[in-house]
Amino acid sequence: MQMQGFFFPRTATGQSSLIPSPPWFYSGDLLTVEYRTDPARVAELLPAPLELAPEDPGAVALIWADWQSCSSSREELLDPVRSQYKEAFVVVRCSYQGTTYSRCVYIWVDKDFAIARGMHQGYPKKLGQMWQTRPMAFPHAAPVIGAGGVFGATLAAGDRRLAEAVVTLREESETNGFVNAHKMAHHRVYPAMDGNGDAFAELIESGASAFAAGPAWSGDADLRLFESPTEELARLEVHEVIGGYFRQVGVEWNGGRSLEVLNTDE
Amino acid sequence: MQMQGFFFPRTATGQSSLIPSPPWFYSGDLLTVEYRTDPARVAELLPAPLELAPEDPGAVALIWADWQSCSSSREELLDPVRSQYKEAFVVVRCSYQGTTYSRCVYIWVDKDFAIARGMHQGYPKKLGQMWQTRPMAFPHAAPVIGAGGVFGATLAAGDRRLAEAVVTLREESETNGFVNAHKMAHHRVYPAMDGNGDAFAELIESGASAFAAGPAWSGDADLRLFESPTEELARLEVHEVIGGYFRQVGVEWNGGRSLEVLNTDE
Amino acid sequence: MQMQGFFFPRTATGQSSLIPSPPWFYSGDLLTVEYRTDPARVAELLPAPLELAPEDPGAVALIWADWQSCSSSREELLDPVRSQYKEAFVVVRCSYQGTTYSRCVYIWVDKDFAIARGMHQGYPKKLGQMWQTRPMAFPHAAPVIGAGGVFGATLAAGDRRLAEAVVTLREESETNGFVNAHKMAHHRVYPAMDGNGDAFAELIESGASAFAAGPAWSGDADLRLFESPTEELARLEVHEVIGGYFRQVGVEWNGGRSLEVLNTDE
């Protein structure tokens, strides 16, 4: 029997696959806090052959995203339990063969299809609870997207709060920050069945195949990170806040390419 | 000791109260399907002294709402787990002493503070899972608020899907429907500790103390209701769809008034 | 139309009521930590005419419970999303007209039917996430109910951890603690629609109408309480741990009685 389905479970029809084939489409609101930590703490998260980025190597972005997403069929949009999800993720930069990449080192989402897309894209996704203030059409219970607009965001996992941020917008900005501005360099790993090393490991790059964005707003940011026995986010200590950002975006993602299949010999 | 707190648990400071004192503020997106059912099914949900509305007595509105809300302090907006919630609710109309009221007969929400506000306001809230398509800033994975925009919505409780709707917007509309357009007439009940009838029962009216709204859009709607052993929503059978609506609103709610304290003698 | 249903929403059949009429039945595992706090902190939670208990007035019990529950029909047992829930609750003692009562001052549950039962019984329930180690049939991933068995428990609400405990069983015990050993004296309150005080307030007593229990085990306990902007649990500081307990129980609850309807004049 020939199986169908982009990912598991594969069946004769492919209907059950946890995720459909790319391209995948996203509309979302991004709330970002950029800060500097000890570059040595970033280096700890860069397996060879990745190295620290040459400039501002301790820069970190903690990004909350409130997403609606779908496949080419757009059918998920009419059953939005299958299209909406929230996430928070931590991005650093690194250098590979002379090129600077962004790299997601931690990420939490709240849906299984998002976990599976992360498996494919090399985002190391766990489940978490993420909340970020939404700009709404009316200000009765919402901030403005503009000078003075104040946005909060929180991240929890395992019934522990891991991070909370408050961003106060000040002015329009040329950029939405610089840490998450490169193609991503991610590892994809599959541990071996016998427990000795990996059966498969690969360094890949990927980025948006299409991207649109509204005006970016920048401002002040306050960020607090909390300890957890199963997380190391707080190890990326906040030494200096660079800034906070808010931006609304539309994204298409349609695959990436393998940079290296890694040696999995033990 | 003098206890503080609008609702339970009451303490010396009032800090623990599940909900703060009104006024309460809301910014939200409403997706509405109006339809006609057998007026006898509406009448079943109207305790005396309420009666069927004189005109179009079988009209029903099933409304999904995606809310951000806060108290006067607005502090909940920076800890949005405390301000965002989703709901779906069923509204009919009724007549009391010659006046037509709206009345929420079923409602599901996904936060405890929303349940407590409903206890106060006479909304018979249960927990459920509600999803409605969101208009986003970019169309990559979102409909437009405008002609041709298609919005889906689903409601589940107890791990069963109870309702699903698809609304296709066609044109701007004078109204967002007519069923939920009156003040609400609700019962507030508190069963007696000995199990014999109610210790307290009251008929109240309430409505928004301030209201703002963007343009309403109307269009076609498809609505399906499903059976559940613990729900009677499907008993309000869809005989004729009146229309679908989408509107963004801002609301302030600041109390209501007692119409009658009801006799609780058994 | 005569409405049916123990609690809201009331309908012609009563089928939709969030909770059925008592009696209610429970089978559960209780993990308890008893400790002493400053009696003044307990007194803060006792509205007149309640007073501190005459002996050991600063004693507190923090109890986790892993419940399966049902009505007389037992139908919920076959659709266990409707019968299983977890809770954590804080009990102190108080004195009313010379009698010592237990009193639940804070409680978190994870189902709506449990919230509604709490409304009726005067338990000030919020939603939370509770976890407690389970004794399982095999020890591969479980403690024994016996000397050396170690049980953990955690409580979170609003994406913040509020409490965590570890109990190490040492020996069989005559009791499962003494703080939660009396009838409960609870307030039931319903704020007035106009926001001025309560429309209804009552002091009630209730307790189990039937009760069975296995052997109680006692032992050492470690308890940590954490701050939250919406909770005051941590204000009941742990001055001295009295002990930890584990016990399996069966309970029937079938109403209580009003001690006083309280004056709600402002």
Next chain:
Amino acid sequence: MQMQGFFFPRTATGQSSLIPSPPWFYSGDLLTVEYRTDPARVAELLPAPLELAPEDPGAVALIWADWQSCSSSREELLDPVRSQYKEAFVVVRCSYQGTTYSRCVYIWVDKDFAIARGMHQGYPKKLGQMWQTRPMAFPHAAPVIGAGGVFGATLAAGDRRLAEAVVTLREESETNGFVNAHKMAHHRVYPAMDGNGDAFAELIESGASAFAAGPAWSGDADLRLFESPTEELARLEVHEVIGGYFRQVGVEWNGGRSLEVLNTDE
């Protein structure tokens, strides 16, 4: 930098890994319904080189499991949000090189660590909501594990109920069924970054490295499967119920072995 961690995210310490290294330990309650479907529907789920089992090829087991689990450190048992989870899974049998294997074709769990363990073991896990009646210490709200004990179970995903079962125990049984009684033959797949086929695919076998079980009870079973646009469980139609089973188990799992690395050329 040398990265540590059995699975992602990998860090210098390994502390963040979503799952620790095997062995993994489990204590659980299993509720099983075995039935026969059209063998052609089973064949649809068996990619080459797997074939239908030679005897009773249409046999299916739908199993609910209520688990507590941990690593060798057993630390998860004291923070039980990290150790307890529920699952429902569908097992068929197949033949590979003359040997009969069990094979999990669909599975739903409710924790992220369980998804990650499934990725490793070749279980095609999605998130779902699973509930099964628990045997408790007291019968006030629980069935007995014995003749006449009635257990219910439900499965939902995407806010839709997918399956519900009722099992009435009749007698002790030699076995807990026969469908899930072999080593598992599972595929592990990793789609290629460019979207063309798989970067890695492997057929593996694994089973418990240690196993203990209490008495198995068998009885009558009723099973209903429901349609969903994202699931094909209902395609495994119930032609004939074989029986229902309840058993409590303890399990250790400590890896498996690769049967074949599969050709991933397109």
